[in-house]
Amino acid sequence: MKRREALLTGLAALAARAARAESLPFRLTEVAPGIHVRQGAMAEATPENADAIANTGCIIGDSAIAVVDPGGSLTDGERLLAAIRALSDRPIRYVVQTHFHPDHCFGAAAFLPDGPVFVGHARMPGAIAARGEYYRQRLADSLGEAQAGRPVVPTFLVAVESSFDLGNRVLDLRAHPTAHTDNDLTLFDRRTATLWAGDLLFVDRVPSIDGSLLGWLRVLGDLEAVPAARAVPGHGPPSVPWPAGAAAEERYLRVLEREIRDLQARGGTIEEAAATVGVEERDNWLLFDDYNGRNVTAAFAELEWD
Amino acid sequence: MKSHPILGIALGLLALAGPARAAEAEDAGRAERWTELQHAVFGERALADGAGVIALEAPSRAMDAAIVPVAVTLTGAEHVKAVYLLIDGNPSPLAATVHFGPAADPRALRTRVRVEQYTLMHAVAETEDGRLFATERFVKAAGGCSAPASKDQQAAAARIGQIKLKRDPASPAAEGQPATAQLLISHPNNNGMQMDQVTRNYIPARYIQNVTVDFGGERVFAMDADISLSEDPAITFGFVPHNAGPMTVAVRDSKGSLFQQSFDFAAGRS
Numbered sequence: 329m330k331r332r333e334a335l336l337t338g339l340a341a342l343a344a345r346a347a348r349a350e351s352l353p354f355r356l357t358e359v360a361p362g363i364h365v366r367q368g369a370m371a372e373a374t375p376e377n378a379d380a381i382a383n384t385g386c387i388i389g390d391s392a393i394a395v396v397d398p399g400g401s402l403t404d405g406e407r408l409l410a411a412i413r414a415l416s417d418r419p420i421r422y423v424v425q426t427h428f429h430p431d432h433c434f435g436a437a438a439f440l441p442d443g444p445v446f447v448g449h450a451r452m453p454g455a456i457a458a459r460g461e462y463y464r465q466r467l468a469d470s471l472g473e474a475q476a477g478r479p480v481v482p483t484f485l486v487a488v489e490s491s492f493d494l495g496n497r498v499l500d501l502r503a504h505p506t507a508h509t510d511n512d513l514t515l516f517d518r519r520t521a522t523l524w525a526g527d528l529l530f531v532d533r534v535p536s537i538d539g540s541l542l543g544w545l546r547v548l549g550d551l552e553a554v555p556a557a558r559a560v561p562g563h564g565p566p567s568v569p570w571p572a573g574a575a576a577e578e579r580y581l582r583v584l585e586r587e588i589r590d591l592q593a594r595g596g597t598i599e600e601a602a603a604t605v606g607v608e609e610r611d612n613w614l615l616f617d618d619y620n621g622r623n624v625t626a627a628f629a630e631l632e633w634d
Numbered sequence: 635m636k637s638h639p640i641l642g643i644a645l646g647l648l649a650l651a652g653p654a655r656a657a658e659a660e661d662a663g664r665a666e667r668w669t670e671l672q673h674a675v676f677g678e679r680a681l682a683d684g685a686g687v688i689a690l691e692a693p694s695r696a697m698d699a700a701i702v703p704v705a706v707t708l709t710g711a712e713h714v715k716a717v718y719l720l721i722d723g724n725p726s727p728l729a730a731t732v733h734f735g736p737a738a739d740p741r742a743l744r745t746r747v748r749v750e751q752y753t754l755m756h757a758v759a760e761t762e763d764g765r766l767f768a769t770e771r772f773v774k775a776a777g778g779c780s781a782p783a784s785k786d787q788q789a790a791a792a793r794i795g796q797i798k799l800k801r802d803p804a805s806p807a808a809e810g811q812p813a814t815a816q817l818l819i820s821h822p823n824n825n826g827m828q829m830d831q832v833t834r835n836y837i838p839a840r841y842i843q844n845v846t847v848d849f850g851g852e853r854v855f856a857m858d859a860d861i862s863l864s865e866d867p868a869i870t871f872g873f874v875p876h877n878a879g880p881m882t883v884a885v886r887d888s889k890g891s892l893f894q895q896s897f898d899f900a901a902g903r904s
Binding site for chain 1: 691693697698701703705744746777789793796798800801802814816818820828864865866868870
């Protein structure tokens with residue numbers, strides 16, 4: 329009896345897992361008229377979540393659609409495409425990649441058959457050349473070659489600012505100096521005053537610094553001046569009020585800066601910093617232990633030369 | 635290592651023959667690699683267990699594979715003249731050799747290294763009478779050597795060769811009293827495995843080969859370094875001032891550049 333129960337429980341778990349893997353609940357939320365966001369899972373990439381861990385979505389204009397962050401894997405990108413097609417049959421004219429991290433852009437190839445223009449920061453092609461293959465291999469090891477996907481090198485490059493029109497809907501693109509990465513791009517939708525911030529804005533999930541702590545704080549200051557009613561974070565809820573939604577991230581980054589500077593003034597070591605800096609922020613963030621130590625280590629080295 | 639071209643080639647061959655993927659490498663493979671490496675660096679000389687003589691600290695799982703802090707501690711039980719730091723799984727495993735001078739306080743030494751794959755790390759102490767004592771650590775880190783170079787290349791190029799010296803505020807440099815200081819050298823320490831994000835070519839190797847620190851004309855230490863040191867190398871060391879400063883630092887890199895700076899300790903914190 330006991331054995332049979334255990335067997336049934338095991339089978340049920342397996343079935344549930346298979347169902348999750350095949351059909352992740354893929355839900356687009358309309359955060360403002362014509363702006364649809366799929367909230368990513370608050371997790372690391374796994375075969376079960378198909379690396380659908382970042383926020384992705386689209387902006388629909390009167391004549392065309394722009395995809396923003398085409399998904400974390402080919403599978404994720406294909407699901408995004410299907411969800412967009414369920415909303416509108418207007419042509420997908422642009423695929424905007426907010427930066428080169430795999431959870432945001434490895435679904436890009438799913439959109440190639442539609443022939444859109446791929447948009448990115450002027451530094452994104454170089455960043456893909458430097459780390460794209462490494463990311464692809466790592467994702468393929470986890471999801472399998474067929475699912476992993478790859479980034480598409482953008483051809484519409486933004487060095488400072490640019491705009492495009494989706495039909496009565498102008499989107500302003502802005503390329504930023506080194507912050508979360510060295511190739512962060514944001515969008516501003518004039519019609520609804522919505523800022524699509526990509527990973528310059530983390531909400532609930534701990535920010536990861538792959539660029540510059542001080543640079544990020546400067547860029548965040550610039551972005552807080554943008555007259556947006558709301559922002560779409562790269563990780564977190566589909567939309568948060570702006571600039572209030574950036575408060576927690578800014579506080580976290582400032583805590584790191586202040587505590588590292590204090591420690592350096594006292595002659596503290598990088599090991600000590602990795603173990604102690606930011607710990608009071610631990611309960612405020614998901615995946616804190618996976619990223620805080622690395623953030624502190626990189627920021628410590630950065631601040632030594634500030 | 636630059637003064638031993640044959641050793642360099644031997645280590646290169648070892649790197650090729652070594653385990654390609656650390657995650658799969660067995661303990662036996664690591665032990666075998668260490669045996670080969672020992673032979674390449676120390677020849678037939680015996681390595682004794684370093685317990686009680688030398689200790690090596692490194693994170694068991696590194697936060698950032700390009701900035702892995704390591705600390706070598708000497709107990710003082712033996713009179714040590716040099717310390718070797720080896721990162722078995724790196725492309726050029728002999729990361730640094732530190733030769734202590736008369737003004738050294740060789741008890742503690744810290745630096746930061748790049749780690750390319752899960753690896754054993756070894757610290758070896760060489761005594762005045764030529765005996766060797768070894769200790770080891772296993773470090774989980776990957777991709778530190780081929781990780782993209784500086785997060786801001788332009789800023790890094792603009793300050794190449796700048797040197798900072800920080801005194802431990804808790805450690806006053808009174809004559810004859812051991813003190814601790816940290817040397818920070820701004821240098822990309824490009825190892826030839828990193829790609830230029832603009833041209834998409836590999837950045838030619840340009841790394842620090844030699845660092846000397848003297849105090850009041852007495853040698854504190856001379857370090858022979860290699861491509862495993864992190865970008866913007868940081869070295870924390872002990873010294874014993876026997877006379878008035880200054881502390882002079884000289885850094886030579888593989889392109890033949892020489893960066894020198896003098897620090898006046900009497901004037902207080904630098």
